[in-house]
Amino acid sequence: MKKIIIAIDGFSSTGKSTVAKQLAKKLGYVYVDTGAMYRAVTLYAMQHNFISKEYFKKEKLINSLAEIKLEFHFNTEKGFAEIYLNGKNVENEIRTLSVSQFVSTIAAVPEVRKMQVKQQHELGEKKGIVMDGRDIGTVVFPQAELKIFMTASAETRAKRRFDELIAKGENVTFQEVIQNIEERDKVDSSRKDSPLKKAEDAIVVDNSHLNPDEQFQKILQLAKEKI
Ligand code: C5P
Numbered sequence: 001m002k003k004i005i006i007a008i009d010g011f012s013s014t015g016k017s018t019v020a021k022q023l024a025k026k027l028g029y030v031y032v033d034t035g036a037m038y039r040a041v042t043l044y045a046m047q048h049n050f051i052s053k054e055y056f057k058k059e060k061l062i063n064s065l066a067e068i069k070l071e072f073h074f075n076t077e078k079g080f081a082e083i084y085l086n087g088k089n090v091e092n093e094i095r096t097l098s099v100s101q102f103v104s105t106i107a108a109v110p111e112v113r114k115m116q117v118k119q120q121h122e123l124g125e126k127k128g129i130v131m132d133g134r135d136i137g138t139v140v141f142p143q144a145e146l147k148i149f150m151t152a153s154a155e156t157r158a159k160r161r162f163d164e165l166i167a168k169g170e171n172v173t174f175q176e177v178i179q180n181i182e183e184r185d186k187v188d189s190s191r192k193d194s195p196l197k198k199a200e201d202a203i204v205v206d207n208s209h210l211n212p213d214e215q216f217q218k219i220l221q222l223a224k225e226k227i
Pocket of ligand 1: 012013034035036038039103104105107108132133134135136184188
């Protein structure tokens with residue numbers, strides 16, 4: 001079977017990572033969550049007081065980028081790779097609403113993107129990869145054999161994210177979650193460097209009315225046609 005690159009882009013909380021993980025498992029591919037990479041850099045910036053609600057010390061972050069080492073290590077129990085920031089597993093810490101509130105600001109910095117894209121190229125150079133994010137089909141791997149662009153209504157997405165955060169014990173309101181999703185979509189789609197947009201040759205999957213299994217089967221079928 002031919003090994004290909006599968007790029008899954010789309011708005012926040014469309015279920016990209018769920019389907020990307022399922023697909024990677026089924027095909028024996030590597031899954032890379034690029035959102036986790038931007039989230040880990042954001043966590044680093046928060047830990048070093050480079051960003052808060054009042055300020056963003058962009059130059060300080062840029063000057064510290066060489067200190068940030070991101071790695072993925074496969075967790076056999078969970079069945080996917082988790083992200084490590086300078087040797088520490090930060091998979092849970094990066095999923096909080098506070099990280100979500102700053103991540104789009106950090107992800108808009110060209111120097112941050114350049115560093116992430118370089119690592120993403122290295123991760124994908126052998127193909128056999130499912131990568132999800134915002135610019136995978138447009139910037140990171142414009143040559144990807146299969147490009148999916150996922151959408152769902154803001155309400156559906158906020159409901160999913162809200163349920164996830166509550167299940168993890170976070171103290172958040174539905175209003176905060178929907179506001180964050182809408183704000184991130186706006187910033188991600190309007191930034192100058194690598195804005196979120198559908199690649200011309202991407203296939204749109206609107207999963208507002210698809211359950212996770214229907215969505216998986218649909219995308220698996222598309223992948224099988226390319227392999
Ligand atoms: O996918 P997730 O929601 O975890 O991504 C968090 C944020 O990281 C996005 O809202 C976006 O600002 C940024 N991101 C990006 N480019 C990617 C992946 C994520 O700018 N390829």
